[in-house]
Amino acid sequence: MKKNDIFTVNITSVGSGGEGVCRVDNMAVFVPFAVAGDEAEIKIVKVNKNYAFGRLEKILTPSPSRVCPKCFSFGKCGGCALQSTDYKTQLEIKRQRVKDALERIGGFKDVDVAECFGSDPFYEYRNKAQYPVADVNGKAETGFYAPRSHRLVKMDDCSLTDSDSKIILNTVIDFLNENGIRAYDEETKKGTVRHVYTRHGDGEIIAVIVSASKILPKKEELVEKLLKAPLKRKLSGIVYNYNPLPNNVILGDTHKILYGKSYIHDTLCGIDFKIDYKSFYQINKKTTENLYTKAIELLAPSPDDTVLDLYCGIGTITLCAAKHCGKVIGVEVVEEAILDARENALSNGISNAEFHVGTAEEVCPALVKNGLTASAVIVDPPRKGCDAVLLNTLIELSPSRIVYVSCDPATLARDAKFLCENGYTLDTAYPFDQFPQTSHVETVILLSRKDVHERIKFDLNIEELNRTSQSK
Numbered sequence: 455m456k457k458n459d460i461f462t463v464n465i466t467s468v469g470s471g472g473e474g475v476c477r478v479d480n481m482a483v484f485v486p487f488a489v490a491g492d493e494a495e496i497k498i499v500k501v502n503k504n505y506a507f508g509r510l511e512k513i514l515t516p517s518p519s520r521v522c523p524k525c526f527s528f529g530k531c532g533g534c535a536l537q538s539t540d541y542k543t544q545l546e547i548k549r550q551r552v553k554d555a556l557e558r559i560g561g562f563k564d565v566d567v568a569e570c571f572g573s574d575p576f577y578e579y580r581n582k583a584q585y586p587v588a589d590v591n592g593k594a595e596t597g598f599y600a601p602r603s604h605r606l607v608k609m610d611d612c613s614l615t616d617s618d619s620k621i622i623l624n625t626v627i628d629f630l631n632e633n634g635i636r637a638y639d640e641e642t643k644k645g646t647v648r649h650v651y652t653r654h655g656d657g658e659i660i661a662v663i664v665s666a667s668k669i670l671p672k673k674e675e676l677v678e679k680l681l682k683a684p685l686k687r688k689l690s691g692i693v694y695n696y697n698p699l700p701n702n703v704i705l706g707d708t709h710k711i712l713y714g715k716s717y718i719h720d721t722l723c724g725i726d727f728k729i730d731y732k733s734f735y736q737i738n739k740k741t742t743e744n745l746y747t748k749a750i751e752l753l754a755p756s757p758d759d760t761v762l763d764l765y766c767g768i769g770t771i772t773l774c775a776a777k778h779c780g781k782v783i784g785v786e787v788v789e790e791a792i793l794d795a796r797e798n799a800l801s802n803g804i805s806n807a808e809f810h811v812g813t814a815e816e817v818c819p820a821l822v823k824n825g826l827t828a829s830a831v832i833v834d835p836p837r838k839g840c841d842a843v844l845l846n847t848l849i850e851l852s853p854s855r856i857v858y859v860s861c862d863p864a865t866l867a868r869d870a871k872f873l874c875e876n877g878y879t880l881d882t883a884y885p886f887d888q889f890p891q892t893s894h895v896e897t898v899i900l901l902s903r904k905d906v907h908e909r910i911k912f913d914l915n916i917e918e919l920n921r922t923s924q925s926k
Contacts, residue, residue: 455478455479455481458498459498460495461495462495463483463496464476465490465492468490469484470551470864471484471486472535472536473488474488474492482505483505483506483508484508485509487510487529488510489520489539491520492515493513493514494513494514495514496508519543520539521538523537524537524577524613525613527597527609531599531600532599532600536893548887548895549568549569549885552567552570552863552866552895552897554863556870558867559868560868560870560871565880566883567885568883571884576890577613577890578614578617580614580615581720582651582652582735583615584649586599586649587627587638587650590606590608594630594631594636594637595608595627596623596627597609597610613891618654621683621684622650623650623652626661626680629675629676638666647663647664648664648697648704649704651663651664653729653731655718656720657687657688659687660692660731661680661691661693662692662693662709663676663695673694676692677692677712680713691713691715691718705732716730717794720735720739722770725798727769728798729768733790733791736888738888738889741886741887742888745886745896745898746771748884748898749857752855752857752900753832753857753900757778757779760779760782760829761776761829761830762828762831763782763783764831764832764833764844765785765814765833765834766784766791766832766834767786768786768798769791769796771832772795776799776804776806779806780806781806783807783826784810785814787811792810795809813841814833814840815843815847818844818851819847822847826851829855830853831851832857833856835860836861837861837862838865839866840865845873848873849877853903854906855900855903856873856901858870858898858900859897859898860897860898863895870901877905878901878903878904879901880899880900882899882900883897883899886898
């Protein structure tokens, strides 16, 4: 096999990135945008020692699971790997991805993986959007990057974001071009605007313009233009974020509020949350409520429990758990998020929650050294999973149960393997589709200490969360 070879293949499975997988000369070939069940003609574009990559040239016989993508940029943009696969099959793919990771990486045999909980809706579900801006032939254009590159695919109508985000995006792009304001060029490191960023809650939205320049010309005109935009939500803030660093990090460390405020409010599981534009917040509200309900059910908190919530963000799971336990302690590295978490606790009348700023692998050992005991722990780490120092600290802390919320099955399996080799047992994994049309999947598992043979049955639903919050 060599580059540019053409083969007729049958796509038999799906890779972790959502690409179709076939075998040629007993070698696995990954083919983006192919669907399991397709008979297709492919061209080899890269050959490694044990696997290769192919490009989908022609579909000879389409898979029964193949559907027409909603987005005209599908196949060019790197955002949606599964949009040509029907939604029922997407859920099956994600469940299988979790099962495969737990078995192959974690070494769990015959692990029980529940059906993947679907999203409703599975388009226009994102409450946050981040659009790169680039200079194309002297004009500011927007879109998303092509797979594995920073080549901009022009697009202003993403099917995963709602109409308000699109209106704000197009208003900013029009303003830039009307006033001759250049987009930032990654190669020359010249230009101004780098990204347009939006975040919305129940009835309000904020617009963030990320720039490599400290000064935005004619900013008053932009504010006026955005305030006149026909949005269905209230535009509660316009923020100018300064990021001069030549890296892939979107937001810089400093900002200026051009109008209103730098945060929104949103209600989740019956609790009102203040959310700074920099803070982590799950992007799919309805699925998040179902995921958090399952997480609290597995945690089974009681009034005698002290719960430790690591990577707590603005305190979403923390405050959900606080209503059912004696005390809950949240840890988060983003200072703005912790400030919001403390304010969220206060505004919701929750007095048994405390929060600490710092990395989980630094704060958690310090708390344990100072005498902390916790009967239950929640971890919701970033994609890289938990730090080794933190995992060892959890073994030392020895809570009776650990609820692990993961956005990456591979690191989940790795960390679960370590914890199960050191006194814990895994029962069932529960996948949730936070990111329809993409290859990503969120998973919740309960790790119970092996010497704890019984635990209190704890049944919880969103209605109960809402009733409890309202009674507060």
